[in-house]
Amino acid sequence: xxxxDAYSFIKQYSRFYLDSPQDPISDEDFNNAGIPKTLNxxxxxxxxYITEKIKKGIFxxxxxxxxxxxxxxxxxxxDYVKPLPDIWxxxxxxxxxxxxxxxxxxxxxFDKYVSGNPIDVKGYxxxxxxxxxxxxxxxxxxxxxxxxxxxxxxxxxxFLSKGAIPIYDRFAHVAVKALRMGKSPLEVFVPDAPLKxxxxxxxxxxxxxxxxxxxxxxxxxxxxxxxxxxxxxxxGDIMFISRELDQALxxxxxxxxxxxxxxxx
Numbered sequence: 001x002x003x004x005d006a007y008s009f010i011k012q013y014s015r016f017y018l019d020s021p022q023d024p025i026s027d028e029d030f031n032n033a034g035i036p037k038t039l040n041x042x043x044x045x046x047x048x049y050i051t052e053k054i055k056k057g058i059f060x061x062x063x064x065x066x067x068x069x070x071x072x073x074x075x076x077x078x079d080y081v082k083p084l085p086d087i088w089x090x091x092x093x094x095x096x097x098x099x100x101x102x103x104x105x106x107x108x109x110f111d112k113y114v115s116g117n118p119i120d121v122k123g124y125x126x127x128x129x130x131x132x133x134x135x136x137x138x139x140x141x142x143x144x145x146x147x148x149x150x151x152x153x154x155x156x157x158x159f160l161s162k163g164a165i166p167i168y169d170r171f172a173h174v175a176v177k178a179l180r181m182g183k184s185p186l187e188v189f190v191p192d193a194p195l196k197x198x199x200x201x202x203x204x205x206x207x208x209x210x211x212x213x214x215x216x217x218x219x220x221x222x223x224x225x226x227x228x229x230x231x232x233x234x235x236g237d238i239m240f241i242s243r244e245l246d247q248a249l250x251x252x253x254x255x256x257x258x259x260x261x262x263x264x265x
Contacts, residue, residue: 013259014251043073063156
């Protein structure tokens with residue numbers, strides 16, 4: 001299946017993304033949609049706070065914390081799941097370090113590192129694949145941190161580009177690939193993102209001009225354009241796709257039931 005009805009898809013799945021007491025979702029709705037009730041949903045306050053950072057092109061420790069699953073909403077304010085003095089881990093629980101053998105960053109140290117290593121995105125045309133590759137390399141070389149890998153570099157590109165470069169998540173990749181193939185998310189396979197220094201390997205040599213991480217992002221963007229062509233920079237928006245579509249894709253990537261639903265006979 002190629003072009004999808006984005007409105008119906010977003011309406012069906014994006015509501016599962018937010019964990020709002022004002023808009024509870026029944027167990028029956030979870031079951032009917034094939035969505036696990038253990039889904040790690042997001043507080044609406046966190047989403048609103050992060051959306052403002054995206055609009056302003058701000059990348060900081062909070063932007064990282066959100067992607068790493070550390071974001072929380074406490075007393076009406078954005079907070080970290082663990083306080084800043086704690087060891088600063090990525091989403092897999094591996095500590096962020098300056099080098100492999102150095103001490104792990106605390107949150108405060110990571111915050112200072114981000115502040116002291118700004119990335120200037122002026123002059124980049126985010127619509128060009130070559131410029132996206134150059135920005136990836138710029139961040140990779142500047143943020144040469146241990147355990148700060150592909151997904152976090154692309155996350156940084158997402159914030160700095162104000163969403164013109166989409167954020168990457170394997171579950172969203174699974175979702176759009178399943179939609180393109182006309183299968184359920186359970187029937188398609190997307191591996192974990194390549195390591196940030198991995199190159200395509202040919203029969204005779206390693207091609208060091210390209211990076212598999214960039215190829216992975218480009219494949220995801222191609223699939224989005226194939227399945228949701230009318231949603232790309234919709235109405236002239238700077239964002240590649242809307243937050244609502246991104247949310248719906250992330251949710252659907254966890255689903256065990258194919259969309260659109262087939263009526264029982």
